[in-house]
Amino acid sequence: MAALINVPAKARRGDVIEIRTLTSHIMETGFRHTADGKLVPRDIITSFTCRYNGTEIFRADLFPAIAANPYLSFFAVAKESGRFEFEWIGDNGYSSTASASITVE
Amino acid sequence: MPTTRRQFLSLAGGVTAAGTIPIVTLRPLRATPAMLNTAIRNVVGEAPIRTGKVKVDIPPLVENGNTVPMTVTVASPMTADDHVKSIHVFNEKNPQPNIANFYLGPSSGRAQVATRIRLADTQKVVAIARLSDDTFWQVAVDVVVTLAACTEEMN
Numbered sequence: 555m556a557a558l559i560n561v562p563a564k565a566r567r568g569d570v571i572e573i574r575t576l577t578s579h580i581m582e583t584g585f586r587h588t589a590d591g592k593l594v595p596r597d598i599i600t601s602f603t604c605r606y607n608g609t610e611i612f613r614a615d616l617f618p619a620i621a622a623n624p625y626l627s628f629f630a631v632a633k634e635s636g637r638f639e640f641e642w643i644g645d646n647g648y649s650s651t652a653s654a655s656i657t658v659e
Numbered sequence: 660m661p662t663t664r665r666q667f668l669s670l671a672g673g674v675t676a677a678g679t680i681p682i683v684t685l686r687p688l689r690a691t692p693a694m695l696n697t698a699i700r701n702v703v704g705e706a707p708i709r710t711g712k713v714k715v716d717i718p719p720l721v722e723n724g725n726t727v728p729m730t731v732t733v734a735s736p737m738t739a740d741d742h743v744k745s746i747h748v749f750n751e752k753n754p755q756p757n758i759a760n761f762y763l764g765p766s767s768g769r770a771q772v773a774t775r776i777r778l779a780d781t782q783k784v785v786a787i788a789r790l791s792d793d794t795f796w797q798v799a800v801d802v803v804v805t806l807a808a809c810t811e812e813m814n
Contacts, residue, residue, distance in 0.1 A: 570768030583777070585754045592790060615760040619753050619777050621726040621808075629772035631766050 607614035
């Protein structure tokens with residue numbers, strides 16, 4: 555699935571950088587009904603993880619109270635050049651990944 | 660004996676009551692303050708929760724509860740000795756009390772997280788931070804919502 559990742563391409567060593575992620579997902583709450591009264595089953599992303607050169611630096615548990623197309627912004631210390639890897643896991647076996655690289659001087 | 664109008668009405672009323680009560684108890688439409696407290700205690704345990712250090716930026720008046728921008732900031736130097744371990748966000752009146760849990764650490768550099776949430780009603784949003792010394796700090800914010808989210812019908 556499509557994901558938008560915003561990580562600065564370059565940073566100085568020790569800088570605190572902002573990472574923003576947006577992924578497309580319906581985030582169906584499981585509390586809504588169709589016009590004929592049937593409950594729409596829950597279909598949400600339950601977990602998000604960010605790894606920086608293999609080390610987990612940020613993780614989130616998401617609930618139905620997160621809006622559709624989950625947006626997350628968080629911070630990280632730029633320690634070394636490398637890769638940020640992002641992973642979204644959800645109901646019905648949903649899994650999606652993305653990555654971004656950074657050059658640290 | 661022919662059924663009188665009074666008997667018929669009391670019977671009909673009884674059937675209606677019996678029919679509606681189980682539906683209401685099976686699926687509460689909204690979390691209650693008791694559910695909020697239970698959800699908080701599931702995370703915090705018996706530890707005391709102090710007020711302060713945590714700040715929630717959220718519009719005080721929300722027109723559309725389907726997507727409400729929210730930023731949680733914790734006053735912390737984010738060093739190896741003194742940092743925020745996790746941030747937990749709860750609500751009072753959505754169908755369930757949890758909004759999100761965020762896990763961070765000294766490599767985060769800054770204890771700030773932003774996302775977009777759903778709010779089903781005018782209510783209180785509570786954010787709790789767990790610091791590296793395992794103390795808990797909280798803040799509660801009141802939000803007025805004019806268009807509710809989560810439970811509306813699908814078209």
